[in-house]
Amino acid sequence: MAKRISKSQFMMGLQCPKRLWLYNYRKELIPPVAPGTQRLFDEGKAVDELSRGYFKDGKLVAFDFRQLQHALKHTAWLIENGAKLIYEGAFCSGDVLIRCDILKKNPDNSWDLIEVKSSTSVKEEHLPDAALQRYVLEAAGLKIKKTWLMHINKEFIKRGPIDPKKFFKRENITEQTTALLPAIKENLEKFLELLAGETPEIGIGRHCSEPHTCDFRGHCWKNVPDYSIYDVPRLPWEKKNLLKAMGIVRFADVPDTFDLSTAQKLYLQVEKTGRPAVDKPALKAFLGTLQYPLWHIDFETLMPGIPLFDASRPYQQIPFQVSIHVQDAPGAEPRHLDYLASPAGDPRPGLIAFLARNIGTEGSLLAYNSAFEAARLREMAADFPDSAPPLNNFADRLVDLMAPFKEQAYVLPEFRGHYSIKVLLPAMIPDMTYAGLPIGNGADAQLAFAAMVAGKLNPDQAAKARRDLLVYCGQDTLAMVKILAKLYAAAG
Numbered sequence: 371m372a373k374r375i376s377k378s379q380f381m382m383g384l385q386c387p388k389r390l391w392l393y394n395y396r397k398e399l400i401p402p403v404a405p406g407t408q409r410l411f412d413e414g415k416a417v418d419e420l421s422r423g424y425f426k427d428g429k430l431v432a433f434d435f436r437q438l439q440h441a442l443k444h445t446a447w448l449i450e451n452g453a454k455l456i457y458e459g460a461f462c463s464g465d466v467l468i469r470c471d472i473l474k475k476n477p478d479n480s481w482d483l484i485e486v487k488s489s490t491s492v493k494e495e496h497l498p499d500a501a502l503q504r505y506v507l508e509a510a511g512l513k514i515k516k517t518w519l520m521h522i523n524k525e526f527i528k529r530g531p532i533d534p535k536k537f538f539k540r541e542n543i544t545e546q547t548t549a550l551l552p553a554i555k556e557n558l559e560k561f562l563e564l565l566a567g568e569t570p571e572i573g574i575g576r577h578c579s580e581p582h583t584c585d586f587r588g589h590c591w592k593n594v595p596d597y598s599i600y601d602v603p604r605l606p607w608e609k610k611n612l613l614k615a616m617g618i619v620r621f622a623d624v625p626d627t628f629d630l631s632t633a634q635k636l637y638l639q640v641e642k643t644g645r646p647a648v649d650k651p652a653l654k655a656f657l658g659t660l661q662y663p664l665w666h667i668d669f670e671t672l673m674p675g676i677p678l679f680d681a682s683r684p685y686q687q688i689p690f691q692v693s694i695h696v697q698d699a700p701g702a703e704p705r706h707l708d709y710l711a712s713p714a715g716d717p718r719p720g721l722i723a724f725l726a727r728n729i730g731t732e733g734s735l736l737a738y739n740s741a742f743e744a745a746r747l748r749e750m751a752a753d754f755p756d757s758a759p760p761l762n763n764f765a766d767r768l769v770d771l772m773a774p775f776k777e778q779a780y781v782l783p784e785f786r787g788h789y790s791i792k793v794l795l796p797a798m799i800p801d802m803t804y805a806g807l808p809i810g811n812g813a814d815a816q817l818a819f820a821a822m823v824a825g826k827l828n829p830d831q832a833a834k835a836r837r838d839l840l841v842y843c844g845q846d847t848l849a850m851v852k853i854l855a856k857l858y859a860a861a862g
């Protein structure tokens with residue numbers, strides 16, 4: 371029997387026809403939705419709901435995908451009965467089902483289609499998405515005058531209640547969708563034919579992660595060895611594909627003569643010999659830049675698409691927690707300071723006051739990937755001008771502990787070409803691990819604090835989340851202390 375495909379399935383097919391096929395016939399291979407992904411879904415839903423304030427007083431087709439027939443009938447009824455603004459309208463033409471975020475009727479009885487995205491710009495993949503909707507609407511008999519992409523305005527700054535007219539930006543994508551209509555028809559036919567056949571033969575490649583990470587990576591990538599050509603930092607896909615065509619997948623099997631960058635050649639040498647690469651002069655030069663007392667610092671942040679606090683923008687990283695380990699001299703026992711904001715209200719004023727009270731006027735601030743901490747300090751300085759002098763001073767004093775690893779002054783075979791602190795730590799300090807921590811990475815920390823802010827945790831859960839957050843962030847800066855000690859030892 372012929373299959374029906376939805377808009378999201380059509381987009382899967384564009385990314386990789388095998389993904390579309392597996393989605394239809396091997397759903398059991400899809401891993402459970404990760405909490406971080408669920409949060410993105412929830413945020414997308416909240417953005418859709420907010421967008422309805424841009425065009426007010428429309429009729430909502432509330433039936434979800436499990437009640438599709440009701441949704442189709444309700445939409446048809448609304449159109450027959452003269453609705454002028456419809457949210458979540460459902461349409462079916464031939465073998466394709468779509469839901470439209472907003473449909474707005476014009477005085478000449480034509481309609482404008484408005485697709486809402488929680489991004490801050492129009493992206494390439496949004497165009498076929500909107501073009502497919504237009505194709506189905508026109509096939510269903512609606513005259514579509516204009517097609518719009520409505521996305522979040524990244525310049526928006528929250529000051530009081532959010533006005534959707536200022537929060538969103540609309541871009542007219544009618545021309546782009548017109549150009550795509552013939553390809554929509556062709557692709558639909560191709561996908562429907564594909565679904566009537568066997569699993570398509572498609573190898574792994576760039577399409578497995580662009581434009582979205584595919585749910586079937588666990589299946590299609592299961593035979594890729596642990597340290598493969600796909601793990602080599604900044605190796606272009608053309609070269610990966612060339613190596614694959616040569617039958618080479620393990621990084622260790624790449625010939626010494628293969629065209630690699632200087633950095634990649636060093637990774638290859640470390641992998642093949644199993645010996646570390648340590649550049650003592652470079653390490654000494656780096657360590658010579660540190661001024662004591664040394665403030666090992668790490669922020670945890672929240673990044674809401676719809677700003678929660680005044681004086682913040684969409685997707686701005688809002689620091690809610692900081693951990694600091696202070697050392698008065700190289701190798702000295704560190705003191706620990708930390709701050710975790712209350713989930714009620716803007717976390718930044720309390721955190722800024724903590725920083726100003728506790729960080730002295732002397733010494734370097736050491737962060738792992740210090741560009742992140744610098745950006746947060748400068749943003750807070752801009753958003754809270756009264757606190758700008760100390761915050762800018764802290765940013766000026768930052769030194770990046772990631773630099774010697776990024777610049778390959780210290781490379782262990784276990785790093786496998788990576789230099790995130792989560793990769794470094796088990797290789798350099800085996801007795802310190804994030805495994806088993808209830809909160810073991812920044813994304814988990816963000817989720818935990820977001821749940822506290824949203825009031826989703828009972829008092830016991832909230833108290834536990836606070837304890838887990840403090841342990842996690844403290845571990846990050848203690849790890850930096852220990853990693854730095856290893857660098858001093860390696861520098862000799």
Ligand code: SF4
Nearest residue numbers: 386389578584586590
């Ligand atoms: S993992 Fe890659 S090859 Fe497999 S279905 Fe997904 S995109 Fe296609």
